[in-house]
Amino acid sequence: MTAPPPVPGALDPDAPLPFGRASLVRAAVAEPVTALLVQRVLVMDVAHPKVAAAVAHHSHFQRRPLSRAWVTVDAALRLVFGDEHTARSAARQIYGVHDHVSGRLEGAGGHRPEIDQDGGDQDYSAHDASLLTWVWATLVDTTETAFTRWVRPFDAGEANAFYDEMRLFARFLGIPDDLLPADRQAFSCYLDDALSDSELGTSEECRSLARQVLWFDHRAVPSPLVRVERVLALATLDPRIVDRLGVHPDAADEELGHALDAWLRTYYRRLPRSPRILPALYVLVRRPTIGLAGRVRDVLGHRWR
Secondary structure, X not given: OOOOOOOEOOOOOOOOOOOOOOOHHHHHHHOHHHHHHHHHHHHHHHOOHHXXXXXXXXXXXXXXXXXXXXXXXXXXXXXXXXXXXHHHHHHHHHHHHHOOOEEEOOOOOOOOOOOOOOOOOOEEEOOEHHHHHHHHHHHHHHHHHHHHHHHOOOOOOHHHHHHHHHHHHHHHOOXXXXXXXXOHHHHHHHHHHHHHOOOOOOOHHHHHHHHHHHOOOEOOEOHHHHHHHHHHHHHHOOHHHHHXXXXXXXXXXXXXXXXXXXXXXXXXXXXXXXXXXXXXHHHHHHHHHHOOOOHHHHHHHOOOO
């Protein structure tokens, strides 16, 4: 029987803006500590063989790391903190880039539906909604991990509210509703199935890119910063991904990762939480183009209960 083709993602012009002024996701992303797990989410992304192939064949992060990082971060922050016009513009920009990202996997077998949901078709496309779902899931898991591990646990009801916002975010990005886990329990099952899939992290491109991300070497990026991100990523990644990718830390990195993780668990929440550094800098840089006169007050004045 011929497998059905992948379902393409498509932006919905009527999808509501997912994040309001009291957004839990905005408050979580506003915490500078979440930026310490950038490597974690990237490693999870490229553990998927099709995402790894797309990155290997179409990304310029190795040659132009700073410009590539800025484009990614800027688009992400416009999506999370921008008004409706700004967020929709960022989504269209992302889809414009994805128009040029497609190809074929070389020497790879079929993939199980827990990850691909496309019957093992070897073609990859950045518009494949199952791949968009996987990338979205890595953002959900990593953002929640950073916040609940180092800032504070969610209060009663906040975990569901956070997931509901992230689900609206997925719809805003054009992921079909029937591909999205309906609730947190369903999401946990989806993530566990994906992490248990025998194809996750097994291609040479997956392993090579994961090592390039974790041991990134470029004169423009300070090696101590790379190491901090690496040890925290490896301290918080699911062991199944670490094992599949073969990216186990050495003894020194493992010790540093445990020490930094323990310090952040104990002391980060004691640090002053205002001003919110990351979105404040974003607003200052982007204000001429996004016109968010009142956004600075919203960002700097936000308080968690």
